Structure formats: C-alpha cells, structure tokens
Amino acid sequence: MTTKAKELIAVAAILIFSLIFYLGKTFGWEPTEFSTAVSLLVVILLLASLLWILVLTLQGKLIGRRVVFLYVGIAVAMPLFMKLSQEMPVSPAVQGVYDAVTELEPGSKVLIACDYDPPTAPELQPMAETFIRICFQRDLKIIIMGIWPQGPQQANLALEKILAEPDIAAKNLQYGIDYVNLGFQAGNEFVIQRMGGSFKSMFRTDYGGIPYDELPLVRNVKNFSNIDYCFNLSSGFPGTVEWVQIAVDRYDVELGAGNTAVQAPTVYPYLSSGQLTGLLGGMSGAAEFERAADARVKGTKYMLSQSVSHIVVIAFVLIGNVAFIMSGRKSALKG
Amino acid sequence: MEAAFEHFRLWLAAFLTLGIFSFLYKDNPWYKLSEAIFVGISAGYWFVVLFWDNFFGKFWVGAGDYTMQWLASVFTGGESPSAEGVDLMLWIGAILGFLMLLRLIPKIGWLSRWPLAFIVGATAGLWLINYIASNVMVQVQATMVPLFSTVFGAGFDAGSGVIIGGLVIFLGTFSGLVYFFFSKAHTGAFGTTARVGVFFLMITFGASFGYTVMSRMSLLIGRIDYLLGDWLGMIK
Numbered sequence: 001m002t003t004k005a006k007e008l009i010a011v012a013a014i015l016i017f018s019l020i021f022y023l024g025k026t027f028g029w030e031p032t033e034f035s036t037a038v039s040l041l042v043v044i045l046l047l048a049s050l051l052w053i054l055v056l057t058l059q060g061k062l063i064g065r066r067v068v069f070l071y072v073g074i075a076v077a078m079p080l081f082m083k084l085s086q087e088m089p090v091s092p093a094v095q096g097v098y099d100a101v102t103e104l105e106p107g108s109k110v111l112i113a114c115d116y117d118p119p120t121a122p123e124l125q126p127m128a129e130t131f132i133r134i135c136f137q138r139d140l141k142i143i144i145m146g147i148w149p150q151g152p153q154q155a156n157l158a159l160e161k162i163l164a165e166p167d168i169a170a171k172n173l174q175y176g177i178d179y180v181n182l183g184f185q186a187g188n189e190f191v192i193q194r195m196g197g198s199f200k201s202m203f204r205t206d207y208g209g210i211p212y213d214e215l216p217l218v219r220n221v222k223n224f225s226n227i228d229y230c231f232n233l234s235s236g237f238p239g240t241v242e243w244v245q246i247a248v249d250r251y252d253v254e255l256g257a258g259n260t261a262v263q264a265p266t267v268y269p270y271l272s273s274g275q276l277t278g279l280l281g282g283m284s285g286a287a288e289f290e291r292a293a294d295a296r297v298k299g300t301k302y303m304l305s306q307s308v309s310h311i312v313v314i315a316f317v318l319i320g321n322v323a324f325i326m327s328g329r330k331s332a333l334k335g
Numbered sequence: 336m337e338a339a340f341e342h343f344r345l346w347l348a349a350f351l352t353l354g355i356f357s358f359l360y361k362d363n364p365w366y367k368l369s370e371a372i373f374v375g376i377s378a379g380y381w382f383v384v385l386f387w388d389n390f391f392g393k394f395w396v397g398a399g400d401y402t403m404q405w406l407a408s409v410f411t412g413g414e415s416p417s418a419e420g421v422d423l424m425l426w427i428g429a430i431l432g433f434l435m436l437l438r439l440i441p442k443i444g445w446l447s448r449w450p451l452a453f454i455v456g457a458t459a460g461l462w463l464i465n466y467i468a469s470n471v472m473v474q475v476q477a478t479m480v481p482l483f484s485t486v487f488g489a490g491f492d493a494g495s496g497v498i499i500g501g502l503v504i505f506l507g508t509f510s511g512l513v514y515f516f517f518s519k520a521h522t523g524a525f526g527t528t529a530r531v532g533v534f535f536l537m538i539t540f541g542a543s544f545g546y547t548v549m550s551r552m553s554l555l556i557g558r559i560d561y562l563l564g565d566w567l568g569m570i571k
Contacts, residue, residue, distance in 0.1 A: 018349070018567060025568025032569050069359045076552065076559050080570045122557030123550065149384045186388040193461075204420075245462075245469040261550035265543045273477030275469065282546060283553045305556045306549060313548060 032081055039082035043308070046075065050315045057323050068316050075312040079304040086304050090292045093271055094285055096278025097256035098292040100229060101131070106139035108228035109221065113243065114144060114151030120235035120260050121154060126286040126299035127258035128158040128233055134293050136168045141217055142179040143227070145203065147191050147238050152183045152207050176215045183207035189242035196224055196251045224251040235260045244270045258285065349566045352558050398425040478508055507535040 021029075034042065050071070053063055090098075101110070112131065116124045132155075135142050144159075146152040159179065162168055173179060182203040185191045194202050199221055200212045213219055220226065230253045234240040240257040244267075247253040254277055259267050261282025270276045280289050283306050286299030354369030397420070404416035431450035438447035482501045483491045493501070513525065514532030521529045563569045 014353070021567040021569055022346075029568065031564075031571045033571065066360065072555070073559070076555050077563060080556075080560060080563060119554060120550075122560070123553045149388070184388065186385070186393065245465045249465065249469045249473070261546040261553065265539075265546050269474055269477070270469075273473050275473060282549050283556075284549065302553070302556050302560070305559075306552055309552045309555075310548070313552075 034081045075309040076305045088287045090288045093279045094288040100277040109141045111227045111230040113232040114146040114155045115148045115239045116235040117150040124233045132162045145182040149184045180217045181207040188238040192246040230255045233258045397422045
C-alpha cells in the first residue's frame with residue numbers, strides 16, 4: 001500500500017470517528033469520564049511507556065518526532081476525561097487579587113480591562129469568569145472596557161455564562177445599573193491616559209451604542225478617581241505594563257492583573273514593587289484563583305492536562321539529552 | 336436554520352483546527368488552506384476594525400463629517416452645522432496619516448518621514464518620564480530592601496526566608512550588573528562575579544521558558560477541549 005493510500009485511510013478513519021461521536025452528541029450521548037482507577041491506570045501506562053522509550057534510547061533506537069507530538073497530544077487530551085483533580089496551593093500573588101476584591105464594600109465600582117483575544121482565552125477566560133463571579137457575589141458594580149478589539153466580546157461571553165448561574169441569576173442584575181460594557185476603544189495606551197482625564201471622552205457610547213450619560217452606573221464616573229479597583233486581563237501590548245505605567249503610577253489606581261504565562265515574568269517585578277496588588281500568572285494563576293474563590297471550574301480542570309503534559313515534556317527533554325549523549329555528538333562538537 | 340448554522344460553525348472550526356494540527360505530520364494542502372484562510376481573515380478583520388474604529392469612529396465622527404457639512408453650508412449658503420463634540424485637532428492626525436501613505440509614490444515618498452518623526456518624537460517625549468518612573472525609580476526602590484529586617488529601622492526581626500530572599504536579590508542584582516559592565520575585562524574576582532551573574536540570567540531565562548511552555552500548552556489544551564468537548568461532546 002502506498003503512503004498516499006495510508007494517509008487517505010487515516011483521514012477517512014478520523015472523519016468516521018468524528019461523525020460517530022458528533023451524531024452521538026446530537027442524539028444525547030453522555031460525555032465520557034474515567035473513574036479514579038482508570039485515570040490512575042492511564043497515567044501509569046503513560047509513564048511506563050515513557051520509561052520504555054528511555055530504555056529504547058539507551059539501546060540506541062531513537063524515536064521519531066511525530067511520536068513526541070503524539071505523546072504531548074495524549075498527555076493533554078487524556079486528563080480532560082479524568083476525575084482526578086490537582087491540589088493547587090494559593091500563592092501570595094494570587095491571594096493579593098482575591099483579598100483586594102473581597103475587601104471592597106458592596107456597591108464599589110470595579111473596572112475590568114479586557115485586553116486579550118480568543119487565542120489566549122484558555123488562560124484568561126477562566127480568570128475573567130471567576131473575577132466577574134466574585135464581583136457579582138459581593139454586589140460590586142462592574143465596568144468593562146478593552147483596548148483590544150475582541151476583549152469586550154470575550155467579556156460578554158464571560159458575563160453571559162456567569163449571569164446564567166443560579167445564585168447570580170437570582171440577584172436579577174440589571175445592565176447599566178449593576179454592570180456595563182463600554183466596549184473597545186482604539187488608541188492603545190493613549191486610551192488609558194485619556195481615561196485619566198475623562199472616561200466619557202474615550203467612550204461616548206457603550207458596546208451596544210447606548211450614550212455614556214444614559215448609563216446610570218457610569219453617569220457619575222468622571223475618571224479613575226471614581227473607580228475603587230481595577231483588574232486588567234492582558235495577553236500582550238497594550239496591557240498590564242501600560243496600565244501600571246499610566247493608571248497606577250500616574251493616577252494612583254489600585255490594580256490587579258491576570259496575564260498569560262508568556263507575559264507574566266515581565267510583569268512580576270511590578271508585583272514585588274507594590275505597583276500591583278496581585279497577579280494571576282497563566283493557567284496556574286487561573287486555577288489558584290478558582291481555588292481561592294472556592295469555584296473549581298475550567299482553570300482547575302485544565303491544570304491537570306497542563307501538569308501531565310509538562311511531565312511528558314520534561315521526560316522527552318531528558319530522553320533527548322540521553323540520545324544526544326549516546327550519539328556521541330557532544331564529543332564531536334568539542335572536537 | 337440557526338441549528339444548521341451552529342452545526343456548520345462547529346464543523347468548520349474543527350476542520351480548520353485539524354488542518355493546522357496536520358502540519359505536525361507534514362506540510363500538506365489542508366494545512367496550507369487553513370493557514371491561508373487564517374491569514375486572509377485576520378487581514379480583513381483588522382482592516383475593518385481599523386477603518387471603523389480609527390477612521391470612521393474617531394476622525395469622521397469627530398471632525399470629518401462636520402467639516403463636510405460646514406463646507407456644504409458655505410457653498411450652498413445653508414445653516415452651519417452644530418459644532419458640539421467636534422474636535423478639529425483630529426485633522427492633524429488625518430493629514431499625518433495621509434502623509435504616511437505617500438510612501439507609495441516614490442517621488443514624494445520623503446513626505447512620509449514627517450509623520451514618522453512626529454510619532455517617534457511624541458512617543459519618546461510622552462513615555463520617557465513614565466518609563467523612568469515605573470521601570471527605573473520604583474524598581475530600584477523595590478530592590479533596596481533591608482537585609483535583616485522586614486522594614487527599615489525595625490531591627491533584626493526578619494525570618495530566615497526574608498533574609499535569604501534579600502540576599503538572593505542583592506547577589507543577583509549585583510552580579511547581573513557586573514556581567515553587563517564591559518569596560519573592564521571579565522577576569523579574576525570580577526570575572527567570577529560576572530559568571531555568577533550569568534547563572535542568575537540563565538535561571539531567569541529558564542523560568543521564562545517554563546512559563547512560555549505553560550502558555551503554549553494552554554493554547555493546545557484550549558483547542559483539544561474544543562475538539563473533544565464543544566465539537567464531539569466526549570468530555571464535560
């Protein structure tokens with residue numbers, strides 16, 4: 001059989017598999033969940049096979065790069081079926097955000113700046129959802145905005161989800177009174193600077209086109225001096241760095257932040273200097289925040305995949321180094 | 336109709352996700368198609384966003400529309416439009432933006448340097464103080480912490496964790512600065528200190544790399560969760 005034929009058969013198999021499960025979902029099949037015993041068995045099998053690959057490598061039989069991709073895929077996918085949950089101790093950086101928001105008086109105004117887009121949603125959306133849930137549970141007023149075009153849309157998805165939760169729905173929260181989405185404003189960091197003078201100059205209408213003055217929640221909000229706490233969700237430029245430089249250092253805003261893991265190391269110095277009240281760094285930050293808020297949902301669920309995939313990556317780094325040493329290239333490089 | 340569209344949306348997203356993943360096997364037409372669709376839609380999306388939010392939302396609403404109405408009133412002798420909410424300063428930005436496009440005409444392309452000069456000058460002037468304040472002064476202040484006490488003047492009240500942390504910050508900052516001091520040869524005690532600085536830098540890069548791995552894995556988890564959850568309904 002030719003390679004092309006094998007590839008076509010593989011694609012057809014994936015299509016048939018997908019169709020079966022998609023139709024199953026449509027006809028009401030229940031999602032699969034591994035029991036604790038099966039979950040442990042899967043983890044043990046995964047570790048045993050990694051050990052076997054190490055032995056093969058020691059014997060001089062190297063594996064292809066596609067095997068590494070396959071293992072990473074399995075390490076990410078399998079934990080999503082598992083019942084196991086990972087204990088996440090809450091770090092002081094995460095506790096700082098939680099404490100800052102829970103110490104606010106009911107009715108306090110919280111500004112949520114959503115500066116991210118769908119690609120980074122797996123990390124930042126759980127943070128947004130947990131933060132909004134805490135605010136609503138404590139009767140805080142939420143003002144949402146974004147200097148990334150898709151940020152306010154992501155915030156709307158989070159709002160929709162949290163407002164549908166029974167305890168929040170029971171509060172009968174009203175748009176314009178309890179929460180408002182001012183939408184996106186072009187201009188990058190200059191938007192933050194102009195907001196220091198006047199919010200209205202930057203947001204003449206909200207996300208849906210309602211004029212600023214017709215929104216009771218923000219009608220009397222002139223600038224940052226009327227905001228009790230600010231939380232920035234950021235995945236790049238413009239983001240937390242600009243919020244610190246302008247809102248915090250120039251207008252004395254109390255700021256907490258949730259960042260993608262890539263960005264977090266550049267933002268940590270602002271935490272130790274006291275320019276940030278707290279920081280949620282990447283998916284682990286999201287999971288810790290969920291634990292602090294006692295709401296273990298997406299971030300916590302994803303964290304098991306994160307941990308297992310990290311183990312696999314570390315294992316392959318070790319195996320790769322073993323292969324490197326075994327191949328004698330090290331000595332060759334030294335000449 | 337809505338349900339059919341929902342099915343189509345789920346399948347299209349899954350098709351494109353799998354298309355991108357297929358590159359892990361090898362470069363192929365499915366991957367190329369997915370990549371081209373992504374690039375094309377991104378370009379189109381950003382063009383629309385920038386047009387409606389910058390050109391229309393800011394310039395046209397803030398100054399352009401008023402100017403056109405005012406010119407019409409001047410030529411037709413009609414009533415002048417209301418100037419409420421109008422900011423004629425936006426014309427400066429519009430003209431500078433237009434000058435930037437002149438790069439497309441080689442003969443007068445040099446005019447595009449003016450808006451660039453404005454951007455560079457204005458940005459440097461505006462952010463110089465911000466950077467010095469936020470990234471230099473406050474960070475230096477945060478680095479100058481007492482080694483053996485929790486706050487200045489509190490005596491020797493710090494626990495072992497605080498003392499070790501303070502020593503690590505001191506040693507890391509000092510040796511890191513020594514490494515970047517190139518006016519003296521890195522030999523002897525100076526060279527040893529610089530080498531310690533290199534270790535601190537390596538640890539920093541390692542931590543940064545670890546975070547990057549976590550971030551990339553998060554993206555993968557998000558897509559796998561979509562495929563197995565939203566699309567196929569295999570997981571909760």
